Amino acid sequence: MSAPDAVVFDIGNVLIEWQPERYFDARIGEARRKRLFAEVDLHEINDRVDRGGDFRETIYGAAEGYPEWREEVRLWHDDWGKIAGPEIPESVALLRRLRDKGVPVFALSNFGIGPFEIARVIWPFLEEFDRAYISGHMAMAKPDAEIYAALEADCRVPPDRLFFTDDRADNIEAARARGWRTHHFSGPDGFGRALVEQGLLEKDDLP
Structure with missing residues (x-):
């Protein structure tokens, strides 16, 4: 051939x-990260961005649906350069x-x-x-x-x-x-x- x-x-x-969980473990601790990822489907939200959704609007909009996790969800946008790589x-x-x-x-x-x-x-x-x-x-x-x-x-x-x-x-x-x-x-x-x-x-x- x-x-x-x-x-x-x-x-x-x-x-x-691409291991976002690793970043959040370091930022908020493993136990709290597990709660975050169990309660907020961050990968599904990211999929909306992957399919053309506005980056900030999509992440910040999703964050408003989770008041307890608002700041953590926003990190997906604000700290993306540290989450990746x-x-x-x-x-x-x-x-x-x-x-x-x-x-x-x-x-x-x-x-x-x-x-x-x-x-x-x-x-x-x-x-x-x-x-x-x-x-x-x-x-x-x-x-x-x-x-x-x-x-x-x-x-x-x-x-x-x-x-x-x-x-x-x-x-x-x-x-x-x-x-x-x-x-x-x-x-x-x-x-x-x-x-x-x-x-x-x-x-x-x-x-």
Whole structure:
């Protein structure tokens, strides 16, 4: 089988760590964080931002529904640059190795418009994609089939010529259902080996 024509990266937990619970553990303590996350579905609220909702308006509006947690919920907006990250340097190195080899690299990420603007300043490597498909700008999100179809239509790379990595199994399954080649990301070492197996990199290229 010949090498894929392009590599598609998820961002959260592939290139940048995304563990909001860790931030809140440090900020308000683990016990209080568990109560917060049990009583307020912060990930669902974030999904609204990922699908195009205004960042501040969505988070602050949701906070008003939880008077006890108002300040903590607002932190999702006010402290987002500390909630996300740090970068995963080995994954960034693999992204750059692919670019050095002339392999087109795309992003396909559930990411709000406002958060992505913050992220681009903190992590300039996010400007290095040949194409970036960001859910907030597209008003659709993984694992919905329509976002994969939109990428295919825009880049015009056949599904079986795309190689996609993501840390979430449901996102991987949705891509596989469309005929994409996939790698379920659990760390940069395994991803690097997968890139070698696909014929995209050599072993000596791995960080």
